[in-house]
Amino acid sequence: MSQPEPNVDEVVKTIAEETDTPTETVSKMYADMLANYREEARVFDYVPLFAAKKVRDKLRHSSKQKH
Template structure:
């Protein structure tokens, strides 16, 4: 995935807010982006949807150590 400026800002923001390493957040963002964008015709809202999914996954991971 070629990271856009907005994507980099979102990844940095999530990493800062969640105290998760930037590399981990970046990888999760890229994986989620690939999942969401596959077959998508309209991608205008993908950054918002992907960021929300990554944040939710990280929150769940913090609360469920298994």
């Protein structure tokens, strides 16, 4: 049984709030990451979850380097 797709707007909003990043930036990063994962995936159930984690990690890492 496949996992339901998460609400993209909610995912983007949550990541933007957690990382203090504009939603437009997060939205673009998430869409790009999702496309990259879907291009190479054989199983698609957790692709949105992996994409969100990767975007969150990248933004957290880049914010640490600014401080």
